Amino acid sequence: MQRTQKNARIKLRSNDQRRDNEQLFRAMKNWWKFLGIGLLLLASIAALRIPLAPALVHVSPDRIAPGTTDITITGYNTAFTSGALVKLVNEEQQVCATSVSVLDASHLTARFEVPAGMKANLTDVSVDDLIYTGALFTEGLGAGITSAVCPETYPAPASFTFPNRSILYESIRNLHFHVPMWFTMIVLMGISVFQSIKVLGNNSLDNDLAAEMAARIGLVFCVLGLITGALWARATWGAFWTNDVKLNGAAVTGLIYVAYLVLRGSVQDAHKRARLAAIYNIFAFMLLVLFLFVVPRLNAIDSLHPGNGGNSGFNDLDMDNSLRSIFYPAVLGWILVGCWMYDLRVRAARLANNLDR
């Protein structure tokens, strides 16, 4: 009697344990969702919070002539101190400031005795280790001056910052939102085509459902990419829409998948719809790949995007790797969250189908 009770208790406990294990296993199975959320949160917070590197953004006046000149220098995210070492650099020659008065952390005025006979048209301004290239238009050119020996400047301690680029400035943060949208869209459209190919092989309505949901979520990311891109383009290129290879590609992608959904909507019979949609999806995706990767090679010169048409690409942009270390987690996070959205939509649609039945 006692023995059976004990056995039952043991069985009960082991059942509990099994249930715990099962729950743990279920949670483990969803590890990629946690990873996606984590990466996304981390990358988004980092993308918004990490400061830009200090830089010199403005000098006034913008030209120098021989004689005593006061130059006001404006910095961004800088911490000017009264000991700041300011100098003019004209090719190899340099001129040290005779006096420096710091107004606040990002403004200072420096006085120079500008000599006549500098060589180059444009003179750079340097404060400590920051350099503003081509800041000043130089008058009274000549064969060159004897270079002054200014005190050595020490590089500021390295900190984790985003590159401070003219034109881009703070909008560089958008890299971590705009570009992952397109990566995620391509992945989802790839899933959609993969499911469509399976539909042609086995005529399964379930795969058809998956293909449709992947295309729908992909379209959501297409729209998000267009919005973030349009805002970025307005800030940097001056217009919401430009005639650019990648923008045409994005527009065509959007049109193709809207057409795909219209095609689905206009066929009543489920099996026929599955087959027609799959054929269109595969055909369209292959032509889209051609459009995105072959046609731009033919018309090679007209893109404003980095990495195209003589613009510097990613490698040049982040020499300190700070952008990259946020960008890759952001891409992975968005892709995982996109896949999760797709997974949820498929499961919801399956449940709805079962309820109908």
Next chain:
Amino acid sequence: MKVSALCSAVWFSLRGVCSTNGEGGPPTFVPVKPGEIAALLRLEVALDLRQRAAWAGMLLYVVSAVYVCYLAVKGGLGLATWNALFWIILLFAAFNALTRSFQREDAGRQLYLYTLVDPRSVILARAIYNAASMVVLSLLSLLVYSLLLGTEVLENADLLQFVLAVVLGGIGFAAVLTLISAIAARAGNGIGLMAILGFPLVLPLLLTVMRASKLALDGVAWSITSTYFGGLVLLDVITITLAWILFPYLWRD
């Protein structure tokens, strides 16, 4: 992803070939059957000769479109605009002409063909026939267009290159729109759906061919334009191959 998707498509298509051809003997891989294609081409020609009104309608469409442009613009077109307008007219003419391709087929004839021939022969024959008719239509459009809107633009042009661009463009339109026409006809909502489905897919071709013909009008040397013509041929070939792989799945119902 791109490569693996393509591989799977090829794999499924091969399986399709083996299973359809494997009934009357050992499974053999017979991609193209010239005899069937020739017979189907003769059928297409005979059908078109029977419905001459359709061809007349297409020609009238092109002439009216060109005439409307002529009235709207009244001469004095720059080179770029001349080129753009020509391709827009041709694009819509292509949609108008190729919608017919599968639209005119009734269920009875389709079933009859289905029992007789390989679907791949059907799509190849249709594509070839449509390409030929598009070439004729494009060249006729070019004739009417240059008659009405003036030939000053063609003075510096490399005519051979321009005609080649027109021919390759016509073939490309036919290649893309044949399969789309089949899908739209199957979906049972012909003309509206055809435009929606086809428009984004002809864009890569349209952009390339417009660029090529613009360069030809500028009289640029072959060494520069040859990449564009190579690209056009590549696009045409890939499109027809895709249609050839995918059509059998559309055909059986």
